[in-house]
Amino acid sequence: NAGVTQTPKFQVLKTGQSMTLQCAQDMNHEYMSWYRQDPGMGLRLIHYSVGAGITDQGEVPNGYNVSRSTTEDFPLRLLSAAPSQTSVYFCASSYSRGEVGTGELFFGEGSRLTVL
Amino acid sequence: GNSVTQMEGPVTLSEEAFLTINCTYTATGYPSLFWYVQYPGEGLQLLLKATKADDKGSNKGFEATYRKETTSFHLEKGSVQVSDSAVYFCALRGTGGFKTIFGAGTRLFVKA
Numbered sequence: 001n002a003g004v005t006q007t008p009k010f011q012v013l014k015t016g017q018s019m020t021l022q023c024a025q026d027m028n029h030e031y032m033s034w035y036r037q038d039p040g041m042g043l044r045l046i047h048y049s050v051g052a053g054i055t056d057q058g059e060v061p062n063g064y065n066v067s068r069s070t071t072e073d074f075p076l077r078l079l080s081a082a083p084s085q086t087s088v089y090f091c092a093s094s095y096s097r098g099e100v101g102t103g104e105l106f107f108g109e110g111s112r113l114t115v116l
Numbered sequence: 117g118n119s120v121t122q123m124e125g126p127v128t129l130s131e132e133a134f135l136t137i138n139c140t141y142t143a144t145g146y147p148s149l150f151w152y153v154q155y156p157g158e159g160l161q162l163l164l165k166a167t168k169a170d171d172k173g174s175n176k177g178f179e180a181t182y183r184k185e186t187t188s189f190h191l192e193k194g195s196v197q198v199s200d201s202a203v204y205f206c207a208l209r210g211t212g213g214f215k216t217i218f219g220a221g222t223r224l225f226v227k228a
Contacts, residue, residue, distance in 0.1 A: 004159075031214045042205060042220040043160075050214060058215065090159055094214065103148055103209045105216055107159035 002026050006091050006108035013081040013115045021076040021111050023091030029106070031094045032074040036060065036087040037110075043090065049074055081115045088112050118143040122206045122219035129196055130227050137191040137204055137222045139180075145211030149173075149182055149189040154203040154221070163191075163204070201226045 004025045013019055025032065033048035035058075045058030049068040063085060065077040074093075078085060089112075092105040123138040141149065148167045152160040164173030166182035166189065173180050178193045189206060206219040 033215075035218075040220055043218040045215060045217065048215060059217075092160075092216075103214055103216065104150070104162045104165060105152075105160070105207075107161065109159045 004091055004093055004106050004108040006089075006111050008111060009109065010112050011114070013078075013113065015082060015115060017081050019078050019081065021078075021089055021091075021113070023074045023076065023108060024072050025074075025091075025093045025106070026072065027093065027106065028071060029093035029095055030071065031103075032068065033058070033092050033105075034064070034066065034074070034076045035090045035092065036085075037090060038087050046076065046089075078113075081113075083115045086113060086115045118147065118208055118210050118217055120206050120208050120217055120219040122204075122222055124220070125203075125222040126225055127222060128225045128227065131198055132195045133226075135191070135193040135196045135200075135224070137206075137224070139189045139191065139206035139219060141187050141189065141206075141208050143187075143208055143210055146184075147211055148209045149180070150207040150209070150216070151178070151180055151189070151191050152205045152207055152218075154205065156202070160205060196224070196226045198226045198228050200224060 007022045034046040035043040047066040049055045091108040119142045150165045151163040153163045154160045164175040166173040169184035171182045203221045205221045209216045
């Protein structure tokens with residue numbers, strides 16, 4: 001039972017480099033999202049998607065790009081990494097229909113990114 | 117917009133002590149409320165939830181009641197264990213949408 005799988009778990013980048021954090025879920029969830037976790041700030045929503053081909057911005061979208069070509073995958077792209085993007089990133093998914101009213105999020109294990 | 121405020125930590129308790137972590141929210145309509153827990157080195161997992169006013173969510177000895185009159189969803193446990201040491205997040209999902217917003221998290225340390 002894989003659930004939500006994130007890769008890589010750890011990454012070190014230099015300022016200006018680009019990279020993609022991968023997220024895949026095998027629960028047929030329509031809703032997928034990316035959060036960043038920083039000390040004292042909880043989780044902040046970066047981008048989210050309510051289905052294939054549909055994405056929208058969250059609270060802190062600048063410097064990040066997403067796409068949703070399949071139900072299973074929701075990659076997060078850092079276009080030109082900056083030290084301020086050093087954080088732990090979590091992908092999370094949930095049902096959009098059928099279990100309306102619950103909306104429990106299922107999380108990946110996280111990706112720790114350091115930008116030097 | 118919607119927001120969640122929870123008490124700052126860390127909270128340090130002895131084993132078998134009573135736990136309360138306060139959470140209040142601001143939202144229009146009738147949001148769903150959640151408590152998530154994050155154990156060291158892991159992602160978040162749902163602890164309990166409540167989807168309408170006066171609902172009580174419960175799991176693993178933890179409880180929280182959805183109080184619309186005070187816009188609160190405080191987490192309680194009667195007797196904590198060392199294994200409860202973790203970070204606890206209060207969260208809200210707004211009416212008609214699926215975006216979930218989180219409080220800042222409260223770290224709990226339980227001493228043997």
